[in-house]
Amino acid sequence: MTLTVSDLTISRGGIPVLEGLNFSLEPGGALVLRGPNGVGKTTLLRTVAGLQPAVAGTVECDPESIAYAAHSDGLKGMLTVSENLHFWADIFGTKGIDAALKGFDLEGLVDRPASALSAGQKRRLGLARLLVTGRPIWILDEPTVSLDVASVEMFADAVRAHLAAGGSALIATHIDLGLEAEVFDVGPYRAKPENSTDAFSGSFDEGFL
């Protein structure tokens, strides 16, 4: 499943932020998005994931192939670690959570309510859900926030295994994950001010899709 972005212009709150974006993501490949705070990386990921429309251009990809992990963990605090993962496995029609528990070192926390996890543990659980989606294209927004060094490596291992199995990943991150990945600096694609409509419209935040 290839994801192809062509001549894409994206906006946030009615204001174009990036324009003229072209890239593709092939099975087995990873693309790391770089750029300064506020340049539009999250907006790009949201657009590619289908959470907001593009201003111009196209994103070619089966939406059903995408698993999106946003800034927030999007956990159900009353449910245990195990229940959270089973909830998502049911949603995505997949079976088994053992690989997700093992891959993110959550086996000792299965019966703990998500609300009683530390920030890093919550992030590990949020990322573990990627493994139960069964979806090939991972779109990840700052996935390593709150993770310690060992957990960052755990996450990088999960991405490597995903790529080796034919999946792909589009990742916005400010840190070096040690992946064999192309890097795409979106800084030079800032939209020109004259293209701004200067209209503000609110939007909702979502944890995971």
Ligand SMILES: Nc1ncnc2c1ncn2[C@@H]1O[C@H](COP(=O)(O)OP(=O)(O)OP(=O)(O)O)[C@@H](O)[C@H]1O
């Ligand atoms: N809900 C919103 N409504 C209107 N504008 C927004 C909204 N969220 C973000 N913006 C603005 O849109 C622009 C792009 O933000 P975006 O979050 O995509 O940047 P980013 O590159 O991901 O930044 P960071 O590295 O800080 O996460 C910024 O100027 C930001 O202030």
